[in-house]
Amino acid sequence: MKCIAEYHTHTKYSDGKSTMEENVLFARKIGLRKIGISDHGYMHKGFGVKYRDYPKMKDEIERLREKYQDIKIFLGVEANVLDDRGNIDVDDYIRNYVDYVMAGYHFGSMPPNMRGLKNHVRNFIKPLKPREMDYNTRALVNAMRDNQIFILTHPGDKGDVYIEEVAKMAEKTSTVLEINAHHDHLSKDQIDKIKHMDIKFAIxxxxxHHTHIGMTQSALSRAHSAGLSKKQIINVI
Ligand SMILES: [Zn+2]
Ligand SMILES: [Zn+2]
Incomplete structure (x- = not known):
């Protein structure tokens, strides 16, 4: 199994170390057919994208598309799942600039209310009680229910979830679930629980950092050991 497209990469526009062009050049170098830039949503404290930067980012993507026509280049966003009510930090203004929206749960995000903040703290302290598992699950499920999300990133990372419930909504909304090489989620155990369902996965x-693009071995081996077929994964051959 080989990865031929990367949708989840960061740049200096959020907490990445490289420029968009460095990411694109490296992706070409390792033979990817598609590269997506997906910096953190603006409600990520400290290193979210600046709200006002989207037009500039889009211009840069268009310049790179012109310059490197042998690879497909996309502007995406890794939005923050903000609470259990389906809120993510993407609005119509941002949708207007990006080609796709991914979303995931991050400790660095700023919940819009006290309940969300308390849940952050409980997730941080661990071990989780069913109440927190329910909250985390609802957060991902409602985010998919209320927003068009292409890929749900590292489901269960930082805040554990009932993965079957998450997968049911993914199935209903055709949301792709990510097997993230940088984090341990989806884990093999999680994949085992949901691999029989009509859902797609992404590596x-x-x-x-641009040289980390294509470093997907740990995710590929999780997919492989869980017995996923190439057909179930959108970006491998
Ligand atoms: Zn990320
Ligand atoms: Zn993330």
């Missing part, structure tokens, strides 16, 4: 490096 993601979550590269924060």
């Amino acid at each position: 993601g490096s979550d590269a924060h």
